[in-house]
Amino acid sequence: MTTLQELPQVRGVKNIPLQEGFTSGHRTCQGCESALTMRLMIKAAGPRTIVVGSTGCMYVANTTYYSTPWVVPWMHTQLGSSGSAATGTAAGLASMMRKGKMKDEPINVIAFCGDGGGVDMGLAGISAALQHDEYNLLILCYDNESYANTDIQVSGSSPWGANSTFSPPGKVHRIMNRRWKKNTAPMLAAGHPSCRYVATACASYGLDFTNKVRRALTIGGPTFIHVIDPCPKGWDYDPKYSHELGMLAVETGLWVQYEIADGELILSGPSRAIGNGVRHRKPVREYLQRQGRFAHLTEEDLEFFQGRVDDSWEKWWIPGIVPFSPPAGDGA
Amino acid sequence: MTTTIEDQMFMTESEELISGSEAVAIACALADVDVITAYPIRPYDTVMQYVSKLKADGAFDCDFIVAESEHSQFEIVKHASSVGARTFCGSSGVGWFYAFEAIAVTAGLRLPVVAMVGNRALDDPGAFGVEHNDAMAVRDLGWMLYWVATAQEALDMALMAWKIAEDSRAFLPFALSCDGSFLTHSQAIVNVPTQEQVRRFLPDYDRGRLQLHPDNPITVAPQVNEDWLMEIRRQSDEAMHRTPAVIKEVYEEFKQVFGRGDPSPFLEEYMTDDDPDIILMGMGTLSLPVRVAIRRMREQGKKVGFVRLKFFRPFATEEVQEALGNCKAVAVVDRDYSFGSPSFGGVLFNEVRSALYPLEKRPHVVNFIAGLGGREVRVRDVEEMVEITQKAIDTGKIDRECNWIGVRE
Numbered sequence: 001m002t003t004l005q006e007l008p009q010v011r012g013v014k015n016i017p018l019q020e021g022f023t024s025g026h027r028t029c030q031g032c033e034s035a036l037t038m039r040l041m042i043k044a045a046g047p048r049t050i051v052v053g054s055t056g057c058m059y060v061a062n063t064t065y066y067s068t069p070w071v072v073p074w075m076h077t078q079l080g081s082s083g084s085a086a087t088g089t090a091a092g093l094a095s096m097m098r099k100g101k102m103k104d105e106p107i108n109v110i111a112f113c114g115d116g117g118g119v120d121m122g123l124a125g126i127s128a129a130l131q132h133d134e135y136n137l138l139i140l141c142y143d144n145e146s147y148a149n150t151d152i153q154v155s156g157s158s159p160w161g162a163n164s165t166f167s168p169p170g171k172v173h174r175i176m177n178r179r180w181k182k183n184t185a186p187m188l189a190a191g192h193p194s195c196r197y198v199a200t201a202c203a204s205y206g207l208d209f210t211n212k213v214r215r216a217l218t219i220g221g222p223t224f225i226h227v228i229d230p231c232p233k234g235w236d237y238d239p240k241y242s243h244e245l246g247m248l249a250v251e252t253g254l255w256v257q258y259e260i261a262d263g264e265l266i267l268s269g270p271s272r273a274i275g276n277g278v279r280h281r282k283p284v285r286e287y288l289q290r291q292g293r294f295a296h297l298t299e300e301d302l303e304f305f306q307g308r309v310d311d312s313w314e315k316w317w318i319p320g321i322v323p324f325s326p327p328a329g330d331g332a
Numbered sequence: 333m334t335t336t337i338e339d340q341m342f343m344t345e346s347e348e349l350i351s352g353s354e355a356v357a358i359a360c361a362l363a364d365v366d367v368i369t370a371y372p373i374r375p376y377d378t379v380m381q382y383v384s385k386l387k388a389d390g391a392f393d394c395d396f397i398v399a400e401s402e403h404s405q406f407e408i409v410k411h412a413s414s415v416g417a418r419t420f421c422g423s424s425g426v427g428w429f430y431a432f433e434a435i436a437v438t439a440g441l442r443l444p445v446v447a448m449v450g451n452r453a454l455d456d457p458g459a460f461g462v463e464h465n466d467a468m469a470v471r472d473l474g475w476m477l478y479w480v481a482t483a484q485e486a487l488d489m490a491l492m493a494w495k496i497a498e499d500s501r502a503f504l505p506f507a508l509s510c511d512g513s514f515l516t517h518s519q520a521i522v523n524v525p526t527q528e529q530v531r532r533f534l535p536d537y538d539r540g541r542l543q544l545h546p547d548n549p550i551t552v553a554p555q556v557n558e559d560w561l562m563e564i565r566r567q568s569d570e571a572m573h574r575t576p577a578v579i580k581e582v583y584e585e586f587k588q589v590f591g592r593g594d595p596s597p598f599l600e601e602y603m604t605d606d607d608p609d610i611i612l613m614g615m616g617t618l619s620l621p622v623r624v625a626i627r628r629m630r631e632q633g634k635k636v637g638f639v640r641l642k643f644f645r646p647f648a649t650e651e652v653q654e655a656l657g658n659c660k661a662v663a664v665v666d667r668d669y670s671f672g673s674p675s676f677g678g679v680l681f682n683e684v685r686s687a688l689y690p691l692e693k694r695p696h697v698v699n700f701i702a703g704l705g706g707r708e709v710r711v712r713d714v715e716e717m718v719e720i721t722q723k724a725i726d727t728g729k730i731d732r733e734c735n736w737i738g739v740r741e
Contacts (some may be wrong), residue, residue: 013510046548047546048546049546050415050544050546052411052547057531059555060555063551063554063555064554064555064556065555065556065557065559065560068551068554070549070551072546072549073544073546073549073550073551073552074549074550074551074552075411075414075544075552075553076552076553076554077411078407078409078434078437080403080405081403081404081407081434083402083404083410084399084405084407084408084411085407085410085411086403086411087397087404087406087411088367088408088409088410088411088412088413088414088716089406089411089412089414089415091367091395091397091408091412091417092366092367092395092411092412092413092414092415092416092417092419093415093417094394094395094411095366095367095394095395095417096416096417098393099364099366099393101366101536107545107546124400124404125400125401125403125407126403127400128399128400128404132397157642186732187371189374214492292350295353299623302562
């Protein structure tokens, strides 16, 4: 196993590193929260990092020949390959360092993917990567809830009812996307007991996200972070509200923020306050009605949506995270 | 100091009774490969069984990763190669096709991955036996593609494969095609060289200024679109143009260090010195029954020879023209098919016929599809091919350009 970098937790926004690893040169949309996710991710990781990016917005919109925004070494990988790309990069480094073919030093390996690449196509590869305890790597899924690079098509991570170019509301079928958003991070945490770190985050809570990236890179072994990224183009809202929508996703209880480190679950930020009963969840409609992709939802739809979210907080074993209950009569 | 198994292995030259797969696995150990990825599919996977045992016994140190699919298998070595690690993987049949996206980008990125293809028929319907269509599917992508005939050749060519692929003039991936069963599972006596000999022959892989590393913060494979893609394709084309010279150089060096090899790395000629009327041409283990048939026909006074094409990519056009240009007819034996292709013939047939077209005096080129799905090509099948080809010479015209041999009709 290769050595790990020392990346202390950042106390306070003012202590976030000034050094940028993701700078000018990209051509992401105005208000693109994923671009902020990339910027914070590499700020947290620092310059001794190799980043590998799956096909998606953060490839196509970011990395135009001759105008790369990446200050660190960066390589493209295929849509479903974030897991295998991270494993291959880490294995190549580990093998050569162990055999004395390369200077032995701590190098962070991060592979990112969108929800299409991670939650859909690349899920098996990520799962396999999380089984290889001997490789230090982070897989970061930036989730803008659609295949946003190819004209906004519904993915396994799109919310119920969302309008997309593959799920347009029509005269006969108002709701074309009848799938409920996949519960990805808990699935990966529960499914890979030896994986030491799984977390969810949002760039609206930049310091929290920065520290989660650092924890993922310093704990050892393969790790996973799932980040929700409001997308002005795909969600259909004014770009200036990206930050606010990220907060609303958390405050309505729709997106739960937490980390699972060495088997211990810790809710973070507003999710923690909601979980502790200190804070009430905002109505989901406050979030949904701000976005054009939900403009066709009826009052009944909004109530259905609210009901599903309520269930996840009131009926699930671990609210917002584990969607089933312990066997009856076991005193749990 | 205690003696480990590692110290003992490959210290002296030895002769071993091993299969083609085992020979390639030993080549991995001798070449000190850094990252190897496996996924099971018959018949190639025997190589990974031997690799895992060699690693378990301490014969060499590598990161041996059992992937969750062929796609990941090829993606992992692709990325390991990008940071400068020597790599090996492989597959067969539809497994090779499952990895196809990764296989395409590996060539596009000019990463010198070495892969073994245990040639297998493409499902459906299910069949384990050899057909060449799996490996051949990469023929247009920038992979070097070599067909092996013996276990010794499998070991030797694997060692050369890393040296050729990792030469910065090439930086192209290399597929070692081994006929399923006939080579992967058949044992023969193989001369296994020493680690010291291999070290002298094979330098470390140096990715140079293309290595992905924090000391070299490059961006690899950004979006180029119509602005640059054509120039980048042209660079790959030029790299492939440079490979014949690299191959010749490496082959000569191999012969000097290890003392074995054919006159040409591209072709192996059998009984062609007297300019025979008919030359059979094929690839891989087909050479065994063909040689036996030729010996028998020679005894009957028939002037027949055989040319085994070793490198399918790069295709040695001039050598093929030279080897076949003086005969009256060429019988191309395809262990593959290409439905709807020119003359409804096989892939090799159409390539060879195309290579011969610029010649002023062209031989007849007759095609035979044989041995599909691992069906044995018998001596009498080869004799039938020669009879049909002789008829073309005698009558001056080809009745049927593509003939299926040994098929129940």
